[in-house]
Amino acid sequence: MPGTEPPRRPRQLAFDLPVDSRHGVEDFLVGPSNEQAYGLVESWPAWPDAWLRLVGPEGSGKTHLAAIWAARAHAWTLQAGEIDEAKVPHLASGGALVIEDCDAGRLDERALFHLLNAIKARGGFALLTARTSPDQWGLSVPDLLSRLRLAPAAEIAPPDDALLRALLVKLFVDRQLIVDTSTIEALALRMERSFAAARDLVDAIDRLSLERGRRVTRAMANEVAASLFDAD
Incomplete structure (x- = not known):
């Protein structure tokens, strides 16, 4: 019917499932x-x-x-x-x-x-x-x-640029998330340069992807990075 809104995509729940962090x-x-x-x-x-x-x-x-x-x-x-x-x-x-x-x-x-x-x-x-x-x-x-x-x-000192990028890739892989190189580059330039920040960033992106039921995109990753690292 005219004026009828399209059905909204249901919002998924994000559960704290264990991440396969390999320690070999x-x-x-x-x-x-x-x-x-x-x-x-x-x-x-x-x-x-x-x-x-x-x-x-x-x-x-x-x-x-x-x-x-x-x-x-x-x-x-x-x-x-x-x-x-x-x-x-x-x-x-x-x-x-x-x-x-x-x-x-x-x-x-x-x-x-x-x-x-x-x-x-x-x-x-x-x-x-x-x-x-x-x-x-x-x-x-x-x-x-x-x-x-x-x-x-x-x-152990804070990560250099190359290690930070490699760490982001590993954290996404541990969560079975496919992210393109341009997204990794954009995040590395925007984020706080620490191991903990990389972990928290990827965790937040994973959670948002699950909640929306969508794959990780550069726009989604930047949205999360902005919420975590951009000054008010």
Whole structure:
């Protein structure tokens, strides 16, 4: 009938389904910002010490690098906040340990200190991840702070242009999204230059694509980038 509006396309719900983020060595993107960290992790077991700190901003690939090392060293992985004195003998018995997010909250400092010493005494290794250096963890046990300061550190810097573009491509591929080169270029020029920003941007684009039931276009990607990064 004249004046009748066409039926609207139903709005789809976007569910928080797990993303297939592959953590194999072949999936790790190496660039100037992380090649020193990658090389040091790859050099195991010829580490300069039993402990290695892996430091980098949120979303920079610390967990990915730690997973690569854990697979090679047959290491157990746990959050730093899970450590307590009762668990120290068992955790030290494995020979290799990844301790994630050491600066993320509650930390039993004495238990961590005893655990690191026990691992070293057994000839084992520990890889500790954090966003910041130990001086910023708020540690109150002087011996722990001193030991961590002396431990070798592998630091991940913000991504350069080439790595940022490669990271965007990988994040889209992980979500099974097809995006053309011009869209990647446009996003890279517009976005904040950080690993976390790339992750959040692709996640938001994926969500909008699902909600609208449409493939990702350059216009859609730019719309999301504008909402995230353009100043008011």
